[in-house]
Amino acid sequence: MELREIISTGNDLAAIAAVDAGCEFFGGYPITPSSEIMHTISDLLPEMGGAAIQMEDEIAGIAAAVGAAMSGVRSLTATSGPGVSLKAENLGLAQMTEVPLVLVNVMRGGPSTGLPTRVSQGDVRQARNPSHGDYRSITLCAGNLAECYTEVVRAFNLADRFMQPVIVLTDETIGHMHGKAMIPTLEEVKKGIVPRKSFDGAPEDYRPYGVGADEAAVLNPMFKGYRYHFTGLHHDAKGFPTEEIETCRKLIQRLEDKVMMHTDEIELNEEFMLDDFDGSEGEVLIVAYGSVSLAAKEAIRHLRAEGIKAGLFRPITLWPSPAKRMGELVKATKNVLCVELNIRQYTEEVERVSGRLDLEGLYKVNGRAISPYEIVNKVKEVF
Amino acid sequence: MARTIMRFTGVGGQGVLLAGEIFAEAKITAGGYGLKTATYTSQVRGGPTVVDITLDDEEIFYPYANDGEIDFMLSVAQVSFDLFKNGVSGGGTIVIDPSLIKPSQADRDKWNIVEIPIITIAKEEVGLVLTQSVIALSIANTFVDAIEPEHLKSVMLSKVPKKVHEANLKAFDLGTKYAKEAMEKLAQHA
Known part of the structure; x- marks a missing residue:
């Protein structure tokens, strides 16, 4: 590119x-x-x-x-x-x-x-x-x-x-x-821009929410000749409120499935210095995201210079979480440290996808950044 | 070049942010890496402000200065001096405006404290108090020798309004002059 x-x-x-x-x-x-x-x-x-x-x-x-x-x-x-x-x-x-x-x-x-x-x-x-x-x-x-x-x-x-x-x-x-x-x-x-889908058939045939079970709505721009309805209530294919049992169920299930059945289109991660990870003793996997990952990368440079095999897994898409890849890596590495500027907000997701409850964590909530040295010291202290 | 870490401190409203941006941009346009971060309080004016500047030939990830690793600090407010001085490495240089900051003997023993009346120079010699950040910029660069001065000057000019170019050029040169004088004095005492 x-x-x-x-x-x-x-x-x-x-x-x-x-x-x-x-x-x-x-x-x-x-x-x-x-x-x-x-x-x-x-x-x-x-x-x-x-x-x-x-x-x-x-x-x-x-x-x-x-x-x-x-x-x-x-x-x-x-x-x-x-x-x-x-x-x-x-x-x-x-x-x-x-x-x-x-x-x-x-x-x-x-x-x-x-x-x-x-x-x-x-x-x-x-x-x-x-x-x-x-x-x-x-x-x-x-x-x-x-x-x-x-x-x-x-x-x-x-x-x-x-x-x-x-x-x-x-x-x-x-x-x-x-x-x-x-x-x-x-x-x-x-x-890379793909415009949103639109319907160009006869206006009377237009069903903005009448789409497949894992598909997103097709919303034509307002004021262009296609009439439909917006509501926060459960709604039918044309957007009008309804309490019809199956319509309600299908709508909410579709909101779930349109995302969860296509997570491969959404997931994005960075794996930093993980190339040489093979599950051997002493490897340290750091899970961090956002600005904290900058300190983590600097910390990994220091740790590697001291002979500690450390690497970073960084989800760029946080939600939906990269459940499969993050789960695999965390399961395969004994020493895992989650670093966040909150108290365990994403660690709980790492626990969920890996099924592990023995992860180490470094958390800070006083408005100050976590420094590379704090991460280095934590790694040395707990592993 | 090894990593150069500088810290500019003052209080909100003094314009210490601009010098940091100029440094970072000058290093980047010269082919390296530069990062500037600013930390400030919720107070709009008068709260302690700190700007960290990291310059390196290698990629920089973490943008803040680690305490004890700062080579050079410049301060124009007592409250900020007291709060942030401990980030400077032992024997490192701290430039202060003596009309605004009174360092203790312990401070003088630990660091190389250099007194330059930055605000007075800006007000009386340049005639424009806003130019203090450019005076600070050239003082810092003279001490740490991080950027080729002509290049730094041209980046500086690209970041300030045209109508104050002349005043800022004067400020830049005065900063260099005062810094060189201070360095000579230090060399004599050494």
Whole structure:
């Protein structure tokens, strides 16, 4: 793939990525540490003929973004954890109505208003189920500057493929970090865009939700001659409320299956220094994601220099989790250390997919980053 | 080149962030790797702010300075000096503005403390207090010798508005001059 060099911050890269991926609308409300995404996209979108609106609050921000997506355009909102709490209801609406949308959450310390300017990964569990009810969240997590770009692009493509919101998690460290990113050229990004499906038959035959058992809804843009209905209630093939038993069951089962039967299209991981792992004694597998993986990589350099065979498994798609691959690796390696800027939020998933309850963990929740030395010391202490 | 780690500290609103960005960009455009991170509090103005800058020929993953590994620190606020000085390696250089920071004897024993009246230079010699971050930039680069000065200068100019180019060029040169004088003084004492 052809790459280009950009010197920027994670937040600016996320905004640039959205525009490059064809996003035409941003609705949001400023919140530290994500505000720069709104600032930057407010400059970029009007130049391209799009629009960016600062609404009166977080709820209105996502509501506007959902509305824009209903009219057929690629649409973005960006916030931090407290904003996601407020947006949760509308995320649920977009899940139920199958409206594609990208939400970037630049994580800061929580719960509540927490630590506004400090780094955290406390929203990982929230991203899995921000709203009530049965649905499958798709959540991607950028682990370096370049991925603030590539994961936002991927999120837009996945949103249109699966017709639902896609969450991109970054955090204060990566959002504000300034440095070099090697990212795909604009041509490469444009080549990868697959527009959402549409129906071009007779309007009276259109059934937006009348699709196969593992398929996403086919939503034509509003106001283009195809009439249908949006509701958060259980609905029939044309989108009108119903309590018909089988229709209700099939709808919710389809929301589950459209994602879970196609996880191969969503999964993405990085395996760093795992090439020489063969299950021998003394190998140390670190599981980390997001900005923590930067410290983990630096720690692995130190550990390797001291003769300790360490490597990193880093899920880039957090939800649905890479159950098979992560399970295999964790089962095959005796010494496993999970490192997170929260208390065991993803460790519990690693336990679930591996069936192991003897994993070591290093967790921090005081708003400060985990340093490479803390990881090195933990490895030496516990293994 | 080995890894160079610098830390700029002040309080929110002083503009210490810009110098870090210029450093990182200058190193990258010269063919290496540079990262800048900023840590600040929820206070908009007046909260202690710290900018860490890491420069290397090899790829850098972790963007923050590890305590004890910082080669050079520059500080323009007492609260930030006290909070962040311990990140500097023993014998490392800390440039302070003497009108704003009063180091203890223990500080002077542990580090190479250099006094340069950065704010006064910006206000009185350049005539534009905002140029303090460019003065800080050239002082730091003179001490750590990380970036070819002309290249650093051109990156700096690309990051500040045209109408203040002249003032910032003056600030850059004054920073270099004061840093060289301070280094000569140190060499005489050594």
